[in-house]
Amino acid sequence: MNSTVKRIAVACLAMFALLMANVNYVQAVKADKYSEDSRNLRNFYERYAVQRGRITAGGKEILAQSRDTGSSEFRFVRQYTDGKLYAHITGFFSPESASGIEAAENKLLDGSSSDLLLRRSIDLFTGEPTKGANVDLTINPRAQKAAYDALRESGKRGALVAINPKTGAILAMVSLPSYDPAELSGTNKKQVFTRYDELAKDKNQPLLNRAIGQTYPPGSTFKVVTAAAYLEDDDSRGPNTTVEAPQRLPLPGTTISLPNYGGAACGAGQVPLVFALEKSCNTPFGSIGMELGYDKMKEQTEKFGMGEQIGVPMSVTQSDFGPEEDKAALAMASIGQRSNRMTPLQMAMIAAGIANNGTVMKPYLVNKITDSKGDSIEDADPQELSEAVSPETAGKLREMMVSVVNNGTANLAQIPGVQVAGKTGTAETSDNRPPHAWFISFAPANDPQIAVAVIVESGAANVGAEATGGHTAAPIAKQVMEAVLKN
Amino acid sequence: MSEMAATPVPLPAKRRGAQLLMLALAVGIVMFAYANVGLAMDGKVPAGMLTYGLGLGGFMLAAYLVLAKWAPWADPLILPLVTLVNGIGLVMIYRIEASKAPGASATNQLIMTGVGVVLFAITLIVLRDQRALQRLTYTAGFVGLFLLISPLIPGLGKSVNGSRIWIGFGPATIQPAELAKIALVVFFAGYLVAKRDVLALAGRRLLFIDLPRARDLGPVLITWAVSLGVLVLQKDLGSSLLLFGTFIAMLYIATQRTSWVLIGILLFVGGAFLAGQLFDHVQARFEVWLDPSRQEFFDRELGGSAQLMQGLFAMGAGGILGTGLGEGHPYLIPLSFSDFIFPATGEELGLTGLMALLMVYALIVERGLRTSLAARDPFTKLLAGGLSFLLAWQVFIIVGGVTNLIPLTGLVTPFMSQGGSALLANWILIALLVRTSDAARQPPPQAIQNEGLTQVFQR
Numbered sequence A: 001m002n003s004t005v006k007r008i009a010v011a012c013l014a015m016f017a018l019l020m021a022n023v024n025y026v027q028a029v030k031a032d033k034y035s036e037d038s039r040n041l042r043n044f045y046e047r048y049a050v051q052r053g054r055i056t057a058g059g060k061e062i063l064a065q066s067r068d069t070g071s072s073e074f075r076f077v078r079q080y081t082d083g084k085l086y087a088h089i090t091g092f093f094s095p096e097s098a099s100g101i102e103a104a105e106n107k108l109l110d111g112s113s114s115d116l117l118l119r120r121s122i123d124l125f126t127g128e129p130t131k132g133a134n135v136d137l138t139i140n141p142r143a144q145k146a147a148y149d150a151l152r153e154s155g156k157r158g159a160l161v162a163i164n165p166k167t168g169a170i171l172a173m174v175s176l177p178s179y180d181p182a183e184l185s186g187t188n189k190k191q192v193f194t195r196y197d198e199l200a201k202d203k204n205q206p207l208l209n210r211a212i213g214q215t216y217p218p219g220s221t222f223k224v225v226t227a228a229a230y231l232e233d234d235d236s237r238g239p240n241t242t243v244e245a246p247q248r249l250p251l252p253g254t255t256i257s258l259p260n261y262g263g264a265a266c267g268a269g270q271v272p273l274v275f276a277l278e279k280s281c282n283t284p285f286g287s288i289g290m291e292l293g294y295d296k297m298k299e300q301t302e303k304f305g306m307g308e309q310i311g312v313p314m315s316v317t318q319s320d321f322g323p324e325e326d327k328a329a330l331a332m333a334s335i336g337q338r339s340n341r342m343t344p345l346q347m348a349m350i351a352a353g354i355a356n357n358g359t360v361m362k363p364y365l366v367n368k369i370t371d372s373k374g375d376s377i378e379d380a381d382p383q384e385l386s387e388a389v390s391p392e393t394a395g396k397l398r399e400m401m402v403s404v405v406n407n408g409t410a411n412l413a414q415i416p417g418v419q420v421a422g423k424t425g426t427a428e429t430s431d432n433r434p435p436h437a438w439f440i441s442f443a444p445a446n447d448p449q450i451a452v453a454v455i456v457e458s459g460a461a462n463v464g465a466e467a468t469g470g471h472t473a474a475p476i477a478k479q480v481m482e483a484v485l486k487n
Numbered sequence B: 001m002s003e004m005a006a007t008p009v010p011l012p013a014k015r016r017g018a019q020l021l022m023l024a025l026a027v028g029i030v031m032f033a034y035a036n037v038g039l040a041m042d043g044k045v046p047a048g049m050l051t052y053g054l055g056l057g058g059f060m061l062a063a064y065l066v067l068a069k070w071a072p073w074a075d076p077l078i079l080p081l082v083t084l085v086n087g088i089g090l091v092m093i094y095r096i097e098a099s100k101a102p103g104a105s106a107t108n109q110l111i112m113t114g115v116g117v118v119l120f121a122i123t124l125i126v127l128r129d130q131r132a133l134q135r136l137t138y139t140a141g142f143v144g145l146f147l148l149i150s151p152l153i154p155g156l157g158k159s160v161n162g163s164r165i166w167i168g169f170g171p172a173t174i175q176p177a178e179l180a181k182i183a184l185v186v187f188f189a190g191y192l193v194a195k196r197d198v199l200a201l202a203g204r205r206l207l208f209i210d211l212p213r214a215r216d217l218g219p220v221l222i223t224w225a226v227s228l229g230v231l232v233l234q235k236d237l238g239s240s241l242l243l244f245g246t247f248i249a250m251l252y253i254a255t256q257r258t259s260w261v262l263i264g265i266l267l268f269v270g271g272a273f274l275a276g277q278l279f280d281h282v283q284a285r286f287e288v289w290l291d292p293s294r295q296e297f298f299d300r301e302l303g304g305s306a307q308l309m310q311g312l313f314a315m316g317a318g319g320i321l322g323t324g325l326g327e328g329h330p331y332l333i334p335l336s337f338s339d340f341i342f343p344a345t346g347e348e349l350g351l352t353g354l355m356a357l358l359m360v361y362a363l364i365v366e367r368g369l370r371t372s373l374a375a376r377d378p379f380t381k382l383l384a385g386g387l388s389f390l391l392a393w394q395v396f397i398i399v400g401g402v403t404n405l406i407p408l409t410g411l412v413t414p415f416m417s418q419g420g421s422a423l424l425a426n427w428i429l430i431a432l433l434v435r436t437s438d439a440a441r442q443p444p445p446q447a448i449q450n451e452g453l454t455q456v457f458q459r
Helices: A002-029 A031-036 A042-046 A083-090 A100-104 A114-126 A141-153 A189-201 A219-233 A273-278 A282-292 A294-303 A327-334 A344-355 A391-407 A467-485 B016-042 B049-070 B078-098 B106-126 B130-152 B176-201 B214-234 B237-255 B258-278 B280-290 B295-299 B306-318 B341-374 B378-402 B420-441
Strands: A055-057 A061-068 A076-080 A134-137 A158-163 A170-176 A242-244 A248-250 A257-259 A270-272 A359-361 A366-370 A376-379 A384-387 A421-427 A436-443 A450-456 B157-160 B163-169 B172-174 B204-206 B209-211
Touching (some): A002 A031, A002 B306, A031 A042, A061 A083, A076 A083, A083 A141, A083 A170, A114 A376, A141 A158, A141 A170, A141 A450, A158 A344, A219 A282, A219 A294, A219 A327, A219 A344, A219 A391, A219 A421, A219 A436, A242 A273, A242 A282, A248 A282, A257 A282, A270 A273, A273 A391, A282 A294, A294 A327, A294 A384, A344 A391, A344 A436, A344 A450, A391 A436, A421 A467, A436 A467, A450 A467, B016 B049, B016 B078, B049 B078, B049 B106, B078 B106, B078 B341, B078 B420, B106 B420, B130 B157, B130 B163, B130 B176, B130 B378, B163 B214, B176 B214, B176 B237, B176 B378, B176 B420, B214 B237, B237 B258, B237 B378, B258 B280, B295 B306, B306 B341, B341 B378, B378 B420
Parallel strands (some): A055 A134
Antiparallel strands (some): A055 A061, A134 A366, A158 A450, A242 A270, A436 A450, B163 B172, B204 B209
């Protein structure tokens, strides 16, 4: 019987060999496929297994942090101290996705970044669990709060961005309506997804970060760019250079003509450039645009950062001066209409560039990243994005923008004891809704600490003076500037 | 007078010391694993580690002493290997119980291990010569058959999860098929030894193979029918397959006739096809095997693939090195502490752990088959060969099932799954293997030359 016993032994070995081969197949070859399966709860738990780092503002104010629940399934859950106020900055951390800083700095927050390799290696030896890095933002909590409250008071949708012109650090970034990130960061998938669907379908788009994710026609605020191009084109020009300011500007190749806002006259038909800006006349800037030509206008806009792929670190939707069409279109684009589309961040960068002697700094949100032990991983390094205009031109533009606040359409932005520079805007939209109210500004004019861009959607009255844009948006910017300056 | 160049005949070594050392190593590994679970889950060594380790160590020391006294020539590897598998199973059950999986109880399993060792000892002490079982051939056959059908007896049998494979005495339940399989192996061994000549020789040659006579097909057909009965009446695919496969393997060992294997395979395929046509649950298992990840199967309540997929997810999560004991989520698999303990182990110990585990099983089987080779009489050969194959076949069916190598049929993983009946039955199986290996490795009677005419037999 020994020969058959030996054959049975071979059969048994073959069975074990098959089992071993199959176990190898399952655990080494198919493992990735299994771990990606949505029915596998493990990657879901995995998201909550690591203590994510904190997100703070100004080094102390905690915006988001992870709480230890002690459970083996959802060990660390995310908490947002003042969710709605910072929603578009922090973003949310949902069972299957994330947004805002939570998404953009995810690898550092969850500790998986290669920048944390050293920390992880040390933890491996000391036996400490891996913790994510802490992310400190450039946000000024007072400015953020002031911006959120002021914008919310308008009752409208809108956005605000405030930048430190000298560094590019973003001091405030608000988009309304907002949402509560806590609702999207729970561990109950069904509840989170239902809520997400509600928010995503909401026609007010609360999930959209309008400050960097939405472009609007900039309206008259864009006239500072046109003015910048005009001044750059010839050094001898200045605020007092006389420009043509007819009541209506005939648009070549069309039967229509461009009026001033509300059809009003602009002085005596020939006015100083500063007057045209103060009163926000359309016709002088329309003709300046046509005189300079498409290329010069577009080039000037690009010098302010338009068309640049920017991440703050969340990626910013690109602004666009519009395609080259006819002269009529160019005249319209030069006063911020037609196909001209800017993000609120881009408009803040324009204000900041003028404030910073013509140099646009790259905007950023992350001030500092430290590992769980407090050792620095990354410190913000302010970078020049571009040289938008010469310091001389910047000085002339500043002078004119101060005049706009002191003598022109933006008197509501005046702050006692502080020189404020600004420009209002009322951007008409193609549909029949009231126009958007814009305001860009910086202060103090002689030593700028803050540059702001505000848009209040449909915030201007349909008819009336150009002041309507300034009426709604300027006071909001004023409150934010005050919050920063009165520190 | 003194120039007797007595060439000493080398005696097979008992290697009791090596066995004790390996036993200590096995218990040590288990204690280490137990501490590991506590450290990973609570950050401290579990309070009961000493009681636990000493408990297992004590049982195994007792088993060792019994073995050393009553089966001193037994294979030194079998007991330590079984201890290791049994211990790893205990650790996994402890770990799953710590995650609050309903039904998992490491304490029960430890007690059952103790009872198993007692039965191991009793078997070794009472059964001094395994050939005594040959006289009980038909008794064993009837006992096995009775145990097999006992769950069908009204009032005694209990139906759990659609399978009627339990009998209950008050709160206690027993899975009699586990004990039946040993009785039936004893019966097969005795019966085949008696009939093997006629089964092996009679018949005629057709094409390339020797076919047995039609009337000799009786025993095969009866076993086949009983297996099908188990499948149909108890809905227990695993036991059915286990029983029939073991019988065919033993028939092959006894008769050396390949035709029996072919007939067996034909009967199996025919039976499986028939069952697939007639019974939804058989068909369902087959469908699930082909495409377990299909959502429709995953959602199916009865006979669905959810449990299988959870097991595969667990193994995938374990990867090459595993998550580490206490650091995965094996409790997500339904019945992770019994039928699915193998994938649960795979998550925390990884491919490395499973390969080691399969290697240990393969070694136990290999030691058993070696015993069969060394055995001196046909009954012992068949018994050892049959028991070893039974063990290998059971591991193949359940491990192959939970890793989706073959369609899933419910069986316990020997020595690892929580469940008293199976653990006790498997300890008896090991006792029988130890007993046969003691007989096989004992040196044959030798003449002591110097004693002149008097011959003394050493037993």
